[in-house]
Amino acid sequence: DSGVTQTPKHLITATGQRVTLRCSPRSGDLSVYWYQQSLDQGLQFLIQYYNGEERAKGNILERFSAQQFPDLHSELNLSSLELGDSALYFCASSVEVWFVGGQDEKLFFGSGTQLSVL
Amino acid sequence: GESVGLHLPTLSVQEGDNSIINCAYSNSASDYFIWYKQESGKGPQFIIDIRSNMDKRQGQRVTVLLNKTVKHLSLQIAATQPGDSAVYFCAERGGETSYDKVIFGPGTSLSVIP
Numbered sequence: 274d275s276g277v278t279q280t281p282k283h284l285i286t287a288t289g290q291r292v293t294l295r296c297s298p299r300s301g302d303l304s305v306y307w308y309q310q311s312l313d314q315g316l317q318f319l320i321q322y323y324n325g326e327e328r329a330k331g332n333i334l335e336r337f338s339a340q341q342f343p344d345l346h347s348e349l350n351l352s353s354l355e356l357g358d359s360a361l362y363f364c365a366s367s368v369e370v371w372f373v374g375g376q377d378e379k380l381f382f383g384s385g386t387q388l389s390v391l
Numbered sequence: 392g393e394s395v396g397l398h399l400p401t402l403s404v405q406e407g408d409n410s411i412i413n414c415a416y417s418n419s420a421s422d423y424f425i426w427y428k429q430e431s432g433k434g435p436q437f438i439i440d441i442r443s444n445m446d447k448r449q450g451q452r453v454t455v456l457l458n459k460t461v462k463h464l465s466l467q468i469a470a471t472q473p474g475d476s477a478v479y480f481c482a483e484r485g486g487e488t489s490y491d492k493v494i495f496g497p498g499t500s501l502s503v504i505p
Contacts, residue, residue: 277438283441315480318494318495321492327474331492331494364433365434365435378493380425380427380435380437380493381437382434384433
């Protein structure tokens with residue numbers, strides 16, 4: 274158990290709908306990452322938040338948005354869903370270890386939310 | 392553009408043998424590299440990491456080698472066990488700051504033959 278909790282585990286919805294995926298990071302972790310995993314695209318970075326603020330953005334569609342709340346949990350909102358949005362969505366939180374000259378960052382992943390758009 | 396790729400998409404190894412999984416990266420500014428293991432139905436799990444100022448790091452049964460000259464990363468698993476069967480991803484953190492995103496390669500599927 275990584276300590277990262279994602280809900281729901283499975284989500285089945287129809288095209289055009291909107292869903293919200295939820296993530297609770299490990300206790301003490303300030304960073305939350307969202308990744309999309311599909312068979313043909315691998316693990317694609319979507320977005321990262323650090324202590325409530327957006328830190329980095331990847332290949333996230335405009336139909337998708339995320340936020341991190343004061344209690345550090347995060348939500349990924351997917352709207353106007355298309356068939357191609359069907360994928361496994363992972364949340365990860367990170368431990369940042371600082372050293373002279375840089376920073377290590379280990380990601381701890383949740384079990385994912387399997388989204389099926391029909 | 393940035394990319395992290397793997398030479399071999401699948402690898403089959405006899406139980407007890409050593410496994411070597413390779414990874415090529417393209418961003419010479421990447422400062423931190425990580426290997427993750429993903430078992431079926433689970434999220435990726437951290438295995439080992441290495442900073443760009445190192446060329447080798449060892450863990451329990453695993454060794455990561457970094458060759459910055461050719462932008463190549465490898466994961467060596469000693470005495471491979473059936474429980475090592477999984478998809479292995481290399482990942483890099485690149486860019487101008489230490490806050491840059493962590494990018495994953497496409498993954499290599501490792502199958503251990505009992």
